[in-house]
Amino acid sequence: MKRILIVDGDMAVRAQIGRYARLEGYDVAEASDGYTAVALFRQSTFDFVILAVMLPELDGFSVCQTIRSFSQVPILILSERGDEADRIRGLELGADDYVVKPFSPRELMLRISAIMKRGPLLDSMRQRSIEQDGIYIDLIARRVMVDGNQVSLTPKEFDVLALLAANPDVVVSRKKILDTVWGGDLPEDTRTLDTHIKQVRRAITPYSDRIVTLRGVGYRFEKNNG
Structure with a gap:
């Protein structure tokens, strides 16, 4: 119970x-x-x-x-x-x-x-933190540091970033993100996800280009620019 x-x-x-x-x-x-x-x-x-x-x-x-x-x-x-x-x-x-x-x-x-x-998103993640270049994500305290400075994210924005960063160089489909972060309550063509991605990119500047859009498919978090 x-x-x-x-x-x-x-x-x-x-x-x-x-x-x-x-x-x-x-x-x-x-x-x-x-x-x-x-x-x-x-x-x-x-x-x-x-x-x-x-x-x-x-x-x-x-x-x-x-x-x-x-x-x-x-x-x-x-x-x-x-x-x-x-x-x-x-x-x-x-x-x-x-x-x-x-x-x-x-x-x-x-x-x-x-x-x-x-x-909770963390049910599908076993690590306590994620570090990619200058981005540090504390999954327990739910804090994000960019080049040593803490940035502000809403809970959903944090979950989106954590999900992508936990699967570097892997394409995460829109459906997977919506199911994991929103519980499948939103349709795949919703603009809500796009808005959250935009806010996440803004928050992790100068590493915004780490999140790559594959139109009609999903998103990929790249480890580096190469």
Whole structure:
């Protein structure tokens, strides 16, 4: 049985999510503050974390950052604030999704199911890091360094880069990328992938040309310009 940790300072919110999660067959644990959430997570094994931003003692962003420093468990952030800056901050810290309160419990369950269905990218990778020329990818901390400087990538952009760099000089099809990173929820002709590739190339400058496009087929990460 999959285990979910629900972290929210509001007992009613925890109860509502917990009720729907149990109906979906999940085992549920709860925490009302950030420090308790981190302690519970270190003591037990969880398959998913639902994490509110506004928490007593330690806020949700800090909890997310702490958990992400040693685990790739899927994290969905709940927040009263829907402004772009907060959403970007949560995603940059490694959250897999960001939902604004008030929310539909049924939609929340669907989002959880979709994230868990695609599974963490690292399940298909055994190494802890990837280094290609001046690009260093820390698969555990989910950080990317270019010539010694950390660059900012969204979780999906990170996953795309990691997948390509883990298979150097191999053509990775569009379908493979979409299935691995998006769980096959997007059609092969979607422009979403192209947009993410563009952002990844921009982030890894001056090594942008390492990612080669094979039109209609997929992408290849080249070890060098030769």
